[in-house]
Amino acid sequence: MKNKILILAAVLALVSCGGNAQRKTAAADTQKAAAAAPDMHTAETSLDYQGTYRGTLPAADCPGIEVTLRLKPGGAYEQHLKYIGRDSEFDEKGGYTVRENLLTLTPADGEQPEYYKVEENRLRRLDAEKQPITGALADNYVLQKTTE
Template sequence: MRKIFYAAFLFAGLAMTGCGSDKPKAHDNEGNAVAKCETNDKHNAENSIDYQGTYKGTLPAADGPGINMALTINNDSTYTLEYDYIERDGKFKEQGNYTVEGNLMTLTEKEGQMSYFKVEEGQLRQLDNDKQPITGELEAMYILKKQ
């Protein structure tokens, strides 16, 4: 019985030693060593989602039924954005450059105006100027679907 206990104790000690690291340990305010959790989550739109392509959706309009929007994201870090007001004369086209950091896509038009989107699988979610999701009754209308 003693041999089984000793073997189990030795195995547990070896298992704990295998989890050690040569990295310096983090300490709390009182100087006690605390476990430090490091994650290396490289899964984001920048490197794992095929976000280039054309996205379409209908945005709400204050003075009409909506605005058809088509956003084309090119491989060379440029984009083309087309707006077409429903039941009104008004087509607009804008071009510029984009960057993607993590899941945040930033569009910068030629005049310097920026707009933000969250890159999601198969869609782009428009964000406000504070890079936060647009919420409320019409939030689903701020999603562009990949074509």
């Protein structure tokens, strides 16, 4: 009788360990699948890019350009530019589109479009080829989202 109880206990111990191994394998497979899944979060699928952004962009012939950019619902924008150290201010209106993380501003007056990369609570100015601006002043080409 003792032998039967010992054999039964050994079988139960082996079965319980085997089940645990299966659970560990299933958990590892789930983690691998989650890690392999692409991140589908883009500015286009998110609603948090609309709002007001401010910053001072570098300029060739003055200390900088104070920029206020408002992205409105429905694809319209307003931009106010103030040249520091000058008596020059400009307002611009137009439409915008967002594809993945690329924001394209198309002025209503037919001027060249401007490009920005949409990042978390900020916009990074891109060049005419839609590439990040490089060089010593690269970090200055950023507009921060405001609570306005």
